[in-house]
Amino acid sequence: MIISNIIEIFPVLAKGINVTITVLIASAIFGYLMAFIAGLCRLSNNIILRGVTTFYVEIFRGTSLIVQLFWLFYALPILFGINLGNEFWAGSLAIGLNYGAYMSEVVRSSILSVAKGQSEAATALNMSRFQRMRLVIFPQAVRMMLPEFGNYLIQMLKATSLVSLISMHDILYHGDLLRYSNIAMGGSVYFYVLVFFFILALPLIFLTRKMEKFSKKGVAN
Template sequence: MQGINITITVLIASIVCGYLTAFIAGFCRLSNNIILRKLTGLYVEVFRGTSLIVQLFWLYYALPILFGFDLGSDFWAGVLAISLNYGAYMSEIVRGSILSVAKGQTEAATALNMSSFQRMRLVIFPQAVRMMLPEFGNYLIQMLKATSLVSLIGMTDILYYGDILRSSNLSQAPTVYLLVLIFYFILALPLIFLTRKMEGISKKGVASG
């Protein structure tokens, strides 16, 4: 199955972009600037309110018509859709964890004469990250599952090759799809263990920021 490269590339790109989006959006929603806050709020609601597959099609088919520019390739449409979608979900986690760090921590940091940037970087953030870890692990698996959608916009991932194999020999369909499922499961296994480990870390309380 040659498609495995594409699946992994899309997955990694989506994870990086998704986390980046999540942190940016999460911090924007906590900013003091009301316009920034409302705009990010709108972004999060829109992307959480519609389904990923619709966003994917919209970015792939509709966006180039609307604004007259292409995203370059189906690769970027896929990565963008997945990372914007899951970025929206995860930004809520970022926001929630930062808000749930005890208020006394902020006050103590202020009392120690830290700037607001230092406060966030040295005191609040390291504590918040620990709370984010288990949820972030779950979303890793979600994103892996989401990468299967990119075959619908013509990317040659595992599922795409599976489809081709199936149409070349119809009676092989069960084996082919079972293989595809197992491939995804093998990809997911390290993520599952990673998630469990992250949960352990966040419970033990030895996470480093």
């Protein structure tokens, strides 16, 4: 029974792997980009930059990812005539903007966590603010960001399942189609969907552990 289920279900779910992975990659690139932009802007002396990025962060952290996904895909074209092109961009942008808002706090807090003595020493060497950030503060902060960035990457993978709600043919979408055609298989289908996501997450879990070890190198306990 188990073997027959695997033979019947796995090939169907496998059709959605490409979509799941491409959405994850696009979401991660956009999410990390937004994290650094928003995180650095929130440390800016420019009140306008701080205000705009704070508004972005609070909006995307304070509302549901599903609502954001529907808003970008359904509401933008109707209310403002802005069409993102297709489901792929709407899904990737929604996940990227959402997790970028959360990760911007990781960027901001990591930069603030660098010992003040480091900045003071760089100032004593007559470095400009940009040089202090680029050469002294930022490299140390990035090491502190890595473990959390790895954890958020795993969360973004799990969030890709939401793109099935806007008819993207990902793993969950094909699982839903299979369940609709054979309701009795519903439990087995969703179990193997879970297995698929876990298998995809394993390399990311391993990568996150490596990041944690790397971030601790040379750090005094």
